[in-house]
Amino acid sequence: xxxxxxxxxxxxxxxxxxxxxxxxxxxxxxxxxxxxxxxxxxxxxxxxxxxxxxxxxxxxxxxxxxxxxxxxxxxxxxxxxxxxxxxxxxxxxxxxxxxxxxxxxxxxxxxxxxxxxxxxxxxxxxxxxxxxxxxxxxxxxxxxxxxxxxxxxxxxxxxxxxxxxxxxxxxxxxxxxxxxxxxxxxxxxxxxxxxxxxxxxxxxxxxxxxxxxxxxxxxxxxxxxxxxxxxxxxxxxxxxxxxxxxxxxxxxxx
Amino acid sequence: xxxxxxxxxxxxxxxxxxxxxxxxxxxxxxxxxxxxxxxxxxxxxxxxxxxxxxxxxxxxxxxxxxxxxxxxxxxxxxxxxxxxxxxxxxxxxxxxxxxxxxxxxxxxxxxxxxxxxxxxxxxxxxxxxxxxxxxxxxxxxxxxxxxxxxxxxxxxxxxxxxxxxxxxxxxxxxxxxxxxxxxxxxxxxxxxxxxxxxxxxxxxxxxxxxxxxxxxxxxxxxxxxxxxxxxxxxxxxxxxxxxxxxxxxxxxxxxxxxxxxxxxxxx
Numbered sequence: 001x002x003x004x005x006x007x008x009x010x011x012x013x014x015x016x017x018x019x020x021x022x023x024x025x026x027x028x029x030x031x032x033x034x035x036x037x038x039x040x041x042x043x044x045x046x047x048x049x050x051x052x053x054x055x056x057x058x059x060x061x062x063x064x065x066x067x068x069x070x071x072x073x074x075x076x077x078x079x080x081x082x083x084x085x086x087x088x089x090x091x092x093x094x095x096x097x098x099x100x101x102x103x104x105x106x107x108x109x110x111x112x113x114x115x116x117x118x119x120x121x122x123x124x125x126x127x128x129x130x131x132x133x134x135x136x137x138x139x140x141x142x143x144x145x146x147x148x149x150x151x152x153x154x155x156x157x158x159x160x161x162x163x164x165x166x167x168x169x170x171x172x173x174x175x176x177x178x179x180x181x182x183x184x185x186x187x188x189x190x191x192x193x194x195x196x197x198x199x200x201x202x203x204x205x206x207x208x209x210x211x212x213x214x215x216x217x218x219x220x221x222x223x224x225x226x227x228x229x230x231x232x233x234x235x236x237x238x239x240x241x242x243x244x245x246x247x248x249x250x251x252x253x254x
Numbered sequence: 255x256x257x258x259x260x261x262x263x264x265x266x267x268x269x270x271x272x273x274x275x276x277x278x279x280x281x282x283x284x285x286x287x288x289x290x291x292x293x294x295x296x297x298x299x300x301x302x303x304x305x306x307x308x309x310x311x312x313x314x315x316x317x318x319x320x321x322x323x324x325x326x327x328x329x330x331x332x333x334x335x336x337x338x339x340x341x342x343x344x345x346x347x348x349x350x351x352x353x354x355x356x357x358x359x360x361x362x363x364x365x366x367x368x369x370x371x372x373x374x375x376x377x378x379x380x381x382x383x384x385x386x387x388x389x390x391x392x393x394x395x396x397x398x399x400x401x402x403x404x405x406x407x408x409x410x411x412x413x414x415x416x417x418x419x420x421x422x423x424x425x426x427x428x429x430x431x432x433x434x435x436x437x438x439x440x441x442x443x444x445x446x447x448x449x450x451x452x453x454x455x456x457x458x459x460x461x462x463x464x465x466x467x468x469x470x471x472x473x474x475x476x477x478x479x480x481x482x483x484x485x486x487x488x489x490x491x492x493x494x495x496x497x498x499x500x501x502x503x504x505x506x507x508x509x510x511x512x513x514x515x516x517x518x519x520x521x
Contacts, residue, residue, distance in 0.1 A: 149356040153417075156317050156350045158342025159373050167369065171360040248360045248401055 036218040044218035045225055054207070058226065061203040064120050064192035065234060068127025069185050072135055075128070076180070080139025081169065090140070097133075105129050106194050113199040123195030123203070130191035131184035138180025142173025175249045178242045185238050189231045204230070265347075265425055265457050266293040266316060270325035272482075273311050284482035285311045289325070291476065291485070295424075296455045300468035301476045302512065304520075308483025309461045310353075313429045316459060318345040329425070349423030353430045355414035357402040364389060364398040367416040374421070388416045393446070408439040419450075425457045432467070444470060448496060465516070469508045470497055477512065479519045486519030 019038055026037040036044075048054045083090040105126065112122035146168060154164050196205025204227050211220035242251060271289040274282035286308040293299050301309045314320040315327060318340050326333050334344030357366045367388060368381035376384075386398045392412045402410055411431055418426060432440045448471055451458055462468050468475045472491055479486045489512050493504060500506075 147356070149352060149354050150358060152314075152319055152352065153350075153356050153369075154373075156319055156345070156348075157370050157373055158340075158345060163373055167358065167361075167372075171358065174360075246360070248403070 033215060033217055036221060040218040041221040041225070044216075045222035048219065048222045048226060054226070057202060057204050057207050058230065060120060061189075061192055061196065061205065061227070062230060064123040064195070064203065065127055065185070065188045065230070067120070067124040068129075068191055069131050069181075069188040069234075071124065071128040072131035072184055072188065073181065076132055076135030076184075077139055077177070080136045080177075081143055081165070081173075083136070084140040084143030084173075085169070097136075101133060105191075106198075109195055109198045112195070118199055118201060120202075122199060123192045126195045127188040127191030130187040134183040134187060135177065135180040138176040139173055142176030143169050145176070146172045171246075174246045175242075175251050178238065178246065179251075181238050181241075182235060185234045186231060189227070189234065193227060264292040264328075265295045265330055266459065267291070267328040268312075268315070268322075268325065269327075271312075271315060271322045271327060272324035273308070273315065273320065274323045275311075286315075286322075287482040287484045289483075289485055293425075293457055293459060295457055298451055298458045298460065298471055298473045299476060300472035300474070301459065301461045301478060302463065302465060302468045302516070303478035303483065304463065304480050307478040307480035309478050310429055312478070312483070313350075313427050313459065313461050316425075317348055317350045317427050318342075319350075346421075347424040349418035349421060349426050351411075351415050351418045351426070351428040351431045353433050355402070355407075355410035357410055357413055357417075359402050362399050362401055363394060363405070363413050366402065366413055367420055369417060370421045384420060385416070388420055389413070392416050392419075406439075408435050408443060411435065411443065415447075423456065425459070428458065428460045430461055430463070433462070440467075445498075447471060452495060465509055465512050466500055469493075469505065469512060470500060475512055477516050477519060479516075487515040489515060 022035075022038055026032075026035060032040065083093060108129070109122070109126060112125050116122040116125055150168055150172070151164075154168055159167070192203065193205035193208075196203040197209055200206045204223055207223045208220055208227070211217075211223055242249075268289050268291045271286060271291075272284070273286040275285050276282050289312060291299075291312075301312060303309045311320060315322050316329075318334055321335055321340070326335070329344050330347055332341075332344050334341045357363075358369070361369065364382055364385040368376075368385035371381045371384065372378075389395065389398050392415060394409060394412055394416065397405060397409065402413070405413065411434075415431065432443050435443065444467055451471075458471075460468070460471060465475075469491055475489045475491060477486045477489070478484065489508070491508055493508065497505070
């Protein structure tokens with residue numbers, strides 16, 4: 001049996017065991033309001049997927065996540081390269097970065113609603129904020145990990161700063177940037193959904209809240225399942241980008 | 255390249271060059287002291303010494319990677335540091351081969367070899383054409399589009415030599431380029447380098463810790479003594495080229511002489 005087939009079988013067994021445990025818990029008498037049966041959730045999921053309104057909500061959430069992630073990627077690249085290359089700037093920015101790291105960013109939602117309204121704007125900002133640090137820190141570390149021997153080559157050739165950035169710093173940082181991006185895209189989903197929970201009238205997060213208020217637990221579970229699938233697709237896209245963008249790196253191995 | 259009609263003139267010169275390595279705490283380490291060196295056009299000079307004698311530092315100074323703390327250098331008659339900063343144009347005739355191949359893992363062999371041309375703004379088609387030509391000449395035929403990690407150590411170093419040669423440098427600096435290779439590969443590469451030098455008549459400064467390698471390749475062997483590095487002796491090697499037989503008594507005699515000089519200098 002090939003390694004791939006073994007892996008697939010293992011994954012199927014894991015899912016089977018989890019579903020079995022769930023089913024057992026329901027059979028043992030858990031209240032359907034607390035834990036609906038897998039079948040009820042499946043039904044609710046099918047109903048949800050068949051409803052075109054669901055896809056409008058999913059579209060809203062996807063735009064928020066992708067928008068926030070894109071903003072964070074752009075800003076993180078610029079800030080990370082600047083901090084990585086300029087030691088004095090990094091020392092100056094260090095306290096701000098630490099503060100940024102420890103502030104519970106979810107607590108800022110009311111402020112963002114105040115500033116950017118109840119629409120997608122405030123969710124994009126929260127998603128971007130959550131995704132920003134993992135990208136920035138990885139870009140910073142990536143830029144710092146440039147091989148001194150490689151730097152000598154370009155210096156000896158009299159390469160300009162721009163040429164050095166393009167042919168050395170960015171390719172060196174790319175694997176770390178992608179690692180940061182994988183974490184960041186998941187954070188962006190969290191940011192968008194939390195934003196929708198707390199101050200929204202659209203999106204899959206809002207769908208979860210509406211289902212909860214209606215005490216429709218199966219629908220709630222189904223909406224969460226849909227959110228998970230969104231996260232899986234986005235994460236898979238970023239992880240797949242590794243094979244395209246840094247095929248030379250060992251992390252892109254088969 | 256035809257031999258120049260004009261008399262041999264120094265293309266590289268160091269005058270009273272010294273260098274101190276700055277340290278985090280305490281006094282700086284003196285790595286090089288009072289190095290006066292003249293390398294004539296087309297000459298092959300080997301710099302030999304034990305580890306820590308500053309021979310790599312000397313080469314890095316000649317390549318403009320390190321600014322000497324004392325003294326001055328001249329490349330083709332101009333001081334590349336005269337403006338207070340590194341003048342890339344003054345170092346343009348210089349090509350450098352490092353001990354590690356230092357190939358960029360994200361570029362194919364031909365893109366690594368063509369990198370210096372890319373920095374000069376040469377278009378992709380011409381770059382690739384010239385890089386592929388050079389690769390074939392250096393025994394890399396069939397590996398032009400391979401990635402560096404797919405090559406053996408010897409082939410990687412061949413690619414890095416190709417990268418240094420693609421700008422047709424008048425002066426080639428080599429810092430123990432074969433130091434990390436196995437003995438057989440090393441012999442082949444050394445013979446190939448001699449052929450290359452005979453063909454192109456470029457000026458070469460070659461750092462090594464192997465006395466036979468230095469005697470095999472060089473017109474002149476410069477001996478450095480360690481801590482601080484200073485020139486102990488210069489030995490002329492007048493063996494006829496091409497040199498092939500390292501076991502010949504004449505060859506062995508020069509090797510013994512160089513070794514004796516080095517041991518005498520060490521005290």
